Amino acid sequence: MGYLQTLINGIVLGALYACLAVGFSLVWGVLNVINMLHGSLIVFGGYLTFFAWHSYGIHPLLALPAVALLMYAIGYVAQLTMINRVIDQPVLTTLTLTFGLDLILYNFMTVYYTATPRRVTLDLGALDLGGIAVPVDRLFGMVLALALTCMLYLVMRRSRVGRAIVAVRMDSAAAALMGIKVDRIYATTFGIGALMAGATGAIFAMVYPVTTNLSGAYLGKAFVVCVIGGLGSVPGALVGGIVLGIIESFAGQFFGPQHALTVGFVLMLVLLLVKPTGLTGIKGYE
Amino acid sequence: MTRRWLPYVIFAVWVIALASTPFWATNYIVRLAVMIAMFTALTLSWNFIGGFAGYPSFSTAAFFGLGCYAGALAQRAGVPMVAAWLIATVVVSLFAAALGAIILKLKGHYFAIGSIGIVEVVRLVISSWGSLTGGGDGLNVPLLTGGPNAVARIFLVVMLAIMIIAFLVTVYVDRSRLGFGLRCIQQNEDAADMVGVNNTLYKVIAYTLSALFCGPIGAAYASWTGYIDPTDSFSIIMTIKVPVMCLLGGPGTVLGPVVGTAAFMLLEEVFWANFLDYNRAILGAVIVLLIFFLPRGLLAIPYGKLGARLVALLQRPKVAS
Numbered sequence: 001m002g003y004l005q006t007l008i009n010g011i012v013l014g015a016l017y018a019c020l021a022v023g024f025s026l027v028w029g030v031l032n033v034i035n036m037l038h039g040s041l042i043v044f045g046g047y048l049t050f051f052a053w054h055s056y057g058i059h060p061l062l063a064l065p066a067v068a069l070l071m072y073a074i075g076y077v078a079q080l081t082m083i084n085r086v087i088d089q090p091v092l093t094t095l096t097l098t099f100g101l102d103l104i105l106y107n108f109m110t111v112y113y114t115a116t117p118r119r120v121t122l123d124l125g126a127l128d129l130g131g132i133a134v135p136v137d138r139l140f141g142m143v144l145a146l147a148l149t150c151m152l153y154l155v156m157r158r159s160r161v162g163r164a165i166v167a168v169r170m171d172s173a174a175a176a177l178m179g180i181k182v183d184r185i186y187a188t189t190f191g192i193g194a195l196m197a198g199a200t201g202a203i204f205a206m207v208y209p210v211t212t213n214l215s216g217a218y219l220g221k222a223f224v225v226c227v228i229g230g231l232g233s234v235p236g237a238l239v240g241g242i243v244l245g246i247i248e249s250f251a252g253q254f255f256g257p258q259h260a261l262t263v264g265f266v267l268m269l270v271l272l273l274v275k276p277t278g279l280t281g282i283k284g285y286e
Numbered sequence: 287m288t289r290r291w292l293p294y295v296i297f298a299v300w301v302i303a304l305a306s307t308p309f310w311a312t313n314y315i316v317r318l319a320v321m322i323a324m325f326t327a328l329t330l331s332w333n334f335i336g337g338f339a340g341y342p343s344f345s346t347a348a349f350f351g352l353g354c355y356a357g358a359l360a361q362r363a364g365v366p367m368v369a370a371w372l373i374a375t376v377v378v379s380l381f382a383a384a385l386g387a388i389i390l391k392l393k394g395h396y397f398a399i400g401s402i403g404i405v406e407v408v409r410l411v412i413s414s415w416g417s418l419t420g421g422g423d424g425l426n427v428p429l430l431t432g433g434p435n436a437v438a439r440i441f442l443v444v445m446l447a448i449m450i451i452a453f454l455v456t457v458y459v460d461r462s463r464l465g466f467g468l469r470c471i472q473q474n475e476d477a478a479d480m481v482g483v484n485n486t487l488y489k490v491i492a493y494t495l496s497a498l499f500c501g502p503i504g505a506a507y508a509s510w511t512g513y514i515d516p517t518d519s520f521s522i523i524m525t526i527k528v529p530v531m532c533l534l535g536g537p538g539t540v541l542g543p544v545v546g547t548a549a550f551m552l553l554e555e556v557f558w559a560n561f562l563d564y565n566r567a568i569l570g571a572v573i574v575l576l577i578f579f580l581p582r583g584l585l586a587i588p589y590g591k592l593g594a595r596l597v598a599l600l601q602r603p604k605v606a607s
Contacts, residue, residue: 034395086577091395092342092529093577099526100573107567216522220406223399262410265403272400273388 005132006249012134012142014245019145019203020218021225022152022237023196029232030169030189033083034091036099039219040106041194045071045201046210047113053120053205060120064144064202068195075194079187087186102215110212117209141207148199152192153234165189169232220261224268293541297453300544305446308439316438322551323445324507327499329531329543330452335496336529337537338465339489340472341390345401346528348408349500350507351519353378355412355419357505358427358514367430371505378501379494386493390486393475402525409520424515427508441510445503452499453544459495460540468492472538527569534576536583545584 024038045067052063078101086093126135156162167175168185176182204210221244229240244264251263307319328346335343356377360370389400412419419425430437459465467488470478479485508514527550535546550572557568580587 028395032395034398082574082578086581089581090340090342091398092336092340092533093581095342095398096526096530096533096573097577100570100577103570103573104567107564107570110566111563223403227399258414259410262407262414265407265410269389269400269403269407272392272396272403 002253006253007246008132008134010246010249011242012138012245013249014242015142015145015149016200016203016207016241017221017225017245018238018241019149019196020200021222021229021241022149022234023193023200024219024222025226025229025232025237026152026165026196026234027190027193028226030165031079031083031087031186032091033087033094033098033190035190035193036095036219037078037102037105038193038197038222039215039217040102040109040212041071041075041197042201042204042218043210043212043215044105044109045198046205047109047118047201048198049202049205050118050120050210054118060122060202060206064199067202068199071198072191072195075197076187076191078194079190080183083190084183084186087183106212106215113212115212117211119209120205122206138207141203144203145200148196148203149234149238152196155192156234161185161188165192217261220265224264227268227271294457296541297544300548301446301450305442308442313435313438316435316442318551318555320438320442320445320510322548323442323449324503325528325531325551326544326547327445327449327452327503328528329535329547330449330456331496331499332528333456333496333532333537333543334459334468334492335489337532337539337542338459338468338472339492340538341489341492342394342398342529343401343493343496344398344525344529345385345404346496346500347520347522347525348401348405349378349382349497350504350524351405351412351516352381352408353501353504354508354514354519355425355504356501358425358508359418360505361427361509362425367509370509371502374505375498375501378504379498382497383490383494386490387486390489390493402522405520405522405525409516412520413516419516422516424513424518425508427512427514429512430509437510441506444506448499448502448506453540455495456540456543464488464491469538523566523569530573530576534572534580534583536585539583539585542583542585549584 020042024035027033027035027038048067048070049060049063052058052067053060082101083094083097086097122137126133127139156166164175164180164185165188167178167180168182168189172182175185201210208214225237225240225244227240228243229236229238244267247267248260248264252260255263304319304323307316311319328350332343332346335341353374356374357370360373361367365373385404389397389404392400413422415421416423430440432440459468467478467483470481470483471485471488475485504519531546531550532543533546534550535544536542553572554565554569557565561568
């Protein structure tokens, strides 16, 4: 019974991880940019949600779409004005640039919001399923995270923009010849990455405390999930997230919670060496 | 012929300037000089893998932190200070060589992520191995006697010595087959392989060189400050600062890391002093401006042409208004 509880905890956690990583994975897969900003964007989304709730009493569910759209706009503009200028440079350049932007955002957040942990408290209690306790706010977060991830999947598969993104990912030169404005698609992709980060932040604000100190940890999770699941695919991020959630949950039980992180990172390094395409082995963004 | 010697003359003048700080400057400046020497040596080290071979390595902090802990633990076990530094050097080099043989199979983004992952793993292992390393509480290292001023002077000499050795090794690599091979790898790894460069061996050597000096620097840093903890020793800021310094100067050159570190540290000092709350944002802004406007570093600016244009501008007859 204890194991079942651990498994359920892991799956709930994993769905949140999937939502956290899917935007990062998309940006990496399509733009070939390691977006060091991702963690801070999540925290920023969390802060916006928290202050909408705290100062104006707006329910996080209502705030979520607004926050997500705002983040989309920020991401779109950042890509169009800045990152697009160095998009074809080596990884050192793009990674350093996004890290520089991350430092700026991080600094302003710590100055204006300070690092005090804050959390939206909805007090929904816990659901008891035959001896297995699941906090309702987490369950709610999981459902939202899964819904958002599925929505992104549908957008990628069904919409014109989604197909254009996939086309750019496969061959940007050929996509340009087909009349796709590649730099706009890059901006849209980065915008979607930021949108997912903002939405994740809004969900996390309901479940975890929001503090700038967590931005590095979120970024680390995104790395691990991407490598486990394989780059730039929604199902990959979903598999990677849930696998990581379950592994962390069990590692926490067997070795103690302080080692859960280590296990995740070691797993990432091993997988990088053994199977860089990830568990799902999917290469394209289908 | 004068141009060929210019980098060495500049380096020698800079070493003399740093070494002479105890005679003309305050203790604060001496401390800054120690930090400059330390970061110059770290940047020169990174230059082997990141500059010459063009591999985006972000594992400097792992080597530095491991050096800190190896030195501190050896010293606490009763090993004399200098011997502890040598032990740290050996430990870190072996670690890097073994790791390099595995991780250098990765390329580009995967290598970058892997090297960041290594910093995290080493940090987590060190901080959770409480019985040996004191965990999050950190470790105290026996302090040198003689008061902070005398100690700062000793470590100025030590760090400068490491920096000079790192520079000499850079000069040697720059002129040797190794440097040539690494440049080939940087430009096109497959082509380098085809013309007979032993890619794996060269990359492992470059990666080990990039760690070699981090060992004694970390150990000496631990002896200098007398206290180390995981967050300080394995900071993600350091792991990105070092490549940024190198990019600022000019990666893959002999003098680039020296100039870049000096410029960066002096800039940082000005900003630290005046905008304490915003120093991270300013570091970020420096990075963004660097990437956009100085993609090849300070050394790539055509100073001669700029000077000539300036002279021409000044000599131009003024237009009567």
